Amino acid sequence: MSKKIQAIRGMNDLLPEQSPLWQYFEHQVETLMQRYGYREIRTPILEQTALFARSIGEVTDIVEKEMYTFEDRNGDSLTLRPEGTAACVRAAMEHGLLHNQTQRLWYQGPMFRHERPQKGRYRQFHQVGVEAFGMEGPDIDAEVILLSARLWKQLGLYEHVTLELNSLGSLEARQAYRDKLVAYFEQHRDVLDEDSQRRLSSNPLRILDSKNPDMAEMLAGAPQLLDHLDTESRVHFEQLTARLDAAGIEYRINPRLVRGLDYYSRTVFEWTTTALGSQGTVCAGGRYDGLVEQLGGKPAPAVGFAMGIERLILLLETLDLVPADSQRGPDAYLLAMGERAEREALLLGETLRDALPTLSLQLHCGGGGFKSQIKKADKSGARVALILGEDEVEQGTVGVKFLREEREQASLSRDDVAEALSALLN
RNA sequence: GUGGAUGUAGCUCAGUGGUAGAGCCCCGGAUUGUGGCUCCGGUGGUCGUGGGUUCGAUCCCCAUCAUCCACCCCA
Structure with missing residues (x-):
């Protein structure tokens, strides 16, 4: 076993048994996006490393230790994309899609993070993401949330997920709050666990999210993000919640909700479930008004989210x-059955597919006895078996045996098989 | 990166210090050309890999790899 070549750790094969479910999901997503006027964008899975370092944040876990980064033959540092937003912004900027205009885009595809795999977390995983550019009001925030809510409803998941909501404020307000928070934590340094000590300099907001019960009391007394919002952000947040209320979308305001990526500002949200163990976040996103400018573009507000398909x-x-x-x-x-019938069957299959474009017909290949062939017909899940044996060839007919319903076997003339078969199946 | 559990047939799993079994699947037969149920038979495993203890290891010990779960992080 160990000598055989296996798939890379954390990277999964999607087997035929699974793919119909994926296709079902993808189809739901495609039509949903189309219904909201979002257009698909596809970008390469490789980008220059600097793109992610500059957008996600140098000191985030993703950039520090989870990226698949390697040198191209010419020495350039390349990275398999760990998320979709950065590449989407890069591509939109590069092609002038953000030039004095709004854009509603969506994407779908594999992402890569070098983490320890576990349930719901893989090294190659797939996301569907939405990005809306050039709109700064809360209406677009509400729209992307409503869009995601509609998807849950379509899939039957709405009762099983919870929307958590928070606002990080403007970049300036967040920075000011961050300083205040660090000062508070400095005062309680003795209570901070090892992870939190480390985060104090890298990402202090994340300390609020800690699950360590020993720190709960200290965290409860920490300054609240929502108390330190700038006026504009507070108004924005209030208008967003008012819109969600009007739309009948339930949410839970979670003052400790902080996203792991540096580029977020103002609105952040997560859809979570308790049915998947520890990987409960199923969709997450927010506003990232500063990112376009940060990547060298003319400032443009933006909001989006990504969901994990797995x-x-x-x-x-x-x-x-x-x-x-x-x-x-x-x-x-x-x-x-038989050499001559086999040759005719191949052509009969083509004739039927020509005449009946929606017909799905599987041809038996590889010979075998009658019994084994009909057994395979059954296993294939087909509704009917079309039988072309020596007798049928002789008489210019084809037998139609219903495999899943109580109906008499029929014999169709080869002259008008397509019409007759079509009539039988409807 | 840290901790725990598990690796035996394609799948789900038994099992024993003397080199292995069941169910499902697959193939064939009972039924010269009619599936699903039943019965009978058959194919299929260097017992994850490497080393150690032993007369002898699939079993005991060590290492390693992989999978799963949790931490961390995140979709």
């Missing part, structure tokens, strides 16, 4: 929300 698929499976017809077999399975 986690959502896992959730659908856990909650038994997999649509039943996603595993459907072909309409017909065509089997043939």
Whole structure:
């Protein structure tokens, strides 16, 4: 076993049994995006390392220790994208999509992070993301949240996820709050655990999120982010919650919700579930008004989110929300007995596909006895078996045996098989 | 990166210090051309890998790799 070449740790094969569920999910997403007027953008999975260092933040865990970074043959430092927003902003800027205009974009694809794999967390995983540029009001924040809520409703997940909401304020307000928070933590340095000591200089806001019960009391007395918002951000946040209230979307304001990426400001949100163990975040995002400028563009407000497809698929499976017809077999399975029948079957299959564009027909190949062929027809999940044996060849007919319903076997003339078959199946 | 659990047939798992079994799957037969149920038979494993203890290791010990779960972090 160990000598055999295996997939890279944390990178999974998606097997045929799984792919219908993925396709179902992807189809839901595509139509949803289309319905809200979002257009798809596809960017390379490799980018210059500097793009991520400059956007996500030099001292975040992602950039410090989780990126797949390596040298190109010419010495450039390249990185497999750990998230989608940076590349999306880069591409939009590069092609002038942000020039004095608004944009609603979405993307989908693999992301890479070198973390220890566990349930719902993989080294290659897939995200669907949404990014809206050039709109600074709370209406667009509300729109992307409503869009995600609609997806949960479509998938039957809405009752199983919770929306958590917070505001980080403007970059300036956040910086001021950060200083105040660090000062508070300095006073209680003896209570801070090892992780938090480390974060004190790198990402003090994250300390608020700690699960360590020994620090709970100290954290409860810490200055609150929401008390230190600048006026504009507070108004923005109030207008957002008012819009969500009007739309009937429930949420929980979580003053300790801080995102791990540096570029967020003002609105941040997460959709979480308790059904997946410790990887409970299924979708997360927020506003990142400063990022475009930070990456060298003309300042443009932006808001977006990303959802983890593996986690959502896992959730659908856990909650038994997999649509039943996603595993459907072909309409017909065509089997043939004997050399001459085999040759005719190949052509008959083509004839039927020509005449009936929506027909799904699987041809039996590889010979075998009648019994084994019909057994395979059954296993394929097909609704009918089309039988082309020596007798049928002789008589210029084809047999139609229904495999999943009590119906008499039919014999169709080869002259008008397509019409007759189509009529039988409807 | 840290901690814990687990690695035996394609899958789910038993099992023993004397080199292995079940169920499912797959193939064939009972039924010269009619599946799902039943019965019978068959294919399939260097017992994750390397080393150690032992007359002998799949079992005991060590290491290593992988998977899973949790921490951390995050989608």
